[in-house]
Amino acid sequence: MIIAQVSDIHAAENNDNLSRFEHALAWIDLITPDALVLSGDLIDDNWCDGYAAIAAQLNKRSYPSFILPGNSDDRTSMKSILKYGCMLCRRRFLRTVADIMTCLRKLSVVTWI
Secondary structure (H helix, E strand, O other), X not given: XXXXXXXXXXXXXXXXXXXXXXXXXXHHHHOOOOEEEEEOOOEOOOOOHHHHHHHHHHOOOOOXXXXXXXXXXXXXXXXXXXXXXXOOOOEOOOOOHHHHHHHHHHHOOOOOO
């Protein structure tokens, strides 16, 4: 199983981090991961439009994305805009790495210890 991970996008109106995120996803697409984990700090300066832009990029991918909020994220906006969570686990809000691990186990027949 291949799990890609991206952290600290810090998208804001005054930077090019969304473009950098798109380039990172294009590279990740080449390795055809089984899942993508985004581990927080998706936006900066409470720029909630960044969540919609990130969602648009994630919706183009065939692999599932698991998202954890970071300290610079607005959790309420993040949940409503990204509608993130795990469809396999029927979870609307992934709060911990343990939540992600539970979801990833359902993607694979491999038993994890």
